[in-house]
Amino acid sequence: MPYTAPEKLNTKALALLLEKLYTAVPALLPLIAPEGWKNSRYHHMMMYERQEQYQNYIQSMADMGTKQYRPHSRYIAPNPDPEEEIDFDSYFGITFPPLYDDHIEVFYTLVDLLVELTSCSFLIRNGAEPQYYVDEDGTEALLYEIAYRHGHIDQYTYDTMATICSAPVLDNLNQIQGLECIFAVIRSEGYALKHWDDELLYIRELQEGYDDLSYAPIPAQEKEMTQQDIRKRIQNCLAEYTQSPVDPFDFRSIVALFNRRKICPIILAYLHAYDEFPIGYPYTYRHYNEGNEWI
Template sequence: MKFNNNKKLGTKITQAILQDTYEAVPQLMTLLAPEGWRESSFHQELMVCRYEFYHEFLHVDDYPSTEIDCRRSETDQEISSESALSFDEYLYLTFPPLGNDHLELFYILSSILIEITFTSALYRDHEFDAYYFDEVQCEGIMIQLAYVNNQVGKEWANIAFTAFPPPYLDEMDVHHCLELLFTILKKHGFKLDYWHGELLYIVELQDMYWAILYGDLDYEEKNSRRQQIKSDISEILQRYDSTYIDPLNLSSIVDLLNRRWVCPFVLAYLHVYHEFPKGYPYLLSDYEGY
């Protein structure tokens, strides 16, 4: 798969991008929360999220699934094996630190930045390589920058860890955040090679469908699995248009998404760069056999 060739963005440039993001926080905070950060839905939803993860953290040993373990750092799992922490003690160890408005928004912005390259990639003109933000690397740099910018002490920075996703943001708030982030990426010479995550997933499901057809299974098992895949694809397509579309017809699906969906990434990119990113509108040739 072509994404396997993408390279992790270097530490130095990642740090520069995140430093610019850190410095842009006050301006964005005024736009997103004119009545004050503590009164904003962002802060309140972030606290609700932290409280939910705190309870999950306390019961991590009761749910030894791979899914939960993968979402936790080694530090998180080591601490969970010791005596139970109070909510305040848990917050003390997690980034962003409790009561630090600047770092809360910095964390949200950094999380969105990482999300930009979950399925897409950054590139520079006249360079062959494509890049992505490494989540673990970014989380470490976030905490390091908090220390370098005198927001936290060295001892705290050495033990802190991230343990929860950012809060939900509505479309306009996401747009403001993305415009800021793309402005920073443009400053550093980067452009976006955009890939639609659900379209990639649909292609994977279609590949599974045909693999099952020629697989070593009995007829009933084959039929059951293939019908489930078609149902899964149709369920995705229903979110874009209630009109029936053949779930195995990739060309029709690509046309549908071009008619019905403009990703917030694409819209914000257009406002900053005054052109669509590479990969939009979607092309059938890009997704066939990706």
């Protein structure tokens, strides 16, 4: 399939995008958290994860205090003083995102959404190659740099770079709002989107795997079981969009079904930001079929 390898967006270009995303946070925050970020389910998800990590730490301290000495062992069990336990705020004092910092938590969430967006679809300029993706490892250093430069973290936290909390996933309307924010930023830098639907890619990959099994030198029973599994996986994907029977190996019909039924947050957000569809939408058979090029 014409899925050419993208290039990693260079650090200078990425830094410009992230700085603009940082600046866009105050306008986005009341949209995705109208009652305040600290009252949002997204902040609660992050705090729940931190609470779990802190409880694991407390439990490990308790376990260390109850270990028994073992005869003829060089291991000496520690016996920590309960008063030496670190409180919750101190435990996360040098971690990222910093505790109770709404701006950075939202910024962190946006950057994670940008990385996820370009894990399948890509950024392009002037409708032509090359195409770019945002590297997750490359964003981490820039996240710290921007947070430090704007006074959200101190020098020690910046040097430590201890990212300990995962970003929450925006859902429903909030995801569209977050994507609109991202698209407004990338449009301002002259980029457009080359869109690939991850489900269609997955189905096409399964279909190709099914075809390859016809020539695989494996026992017939194993081959049949694997083919049945592939068929079931495709049917599970299609069940979200129709209850009517669809041939799981008729890719043209599947593409037509997705154009009729699939509501994609990426497409909606892009349309709002650019007033047009991205390259790759509406979906077409040839876009996902080996040996063809994009229109």
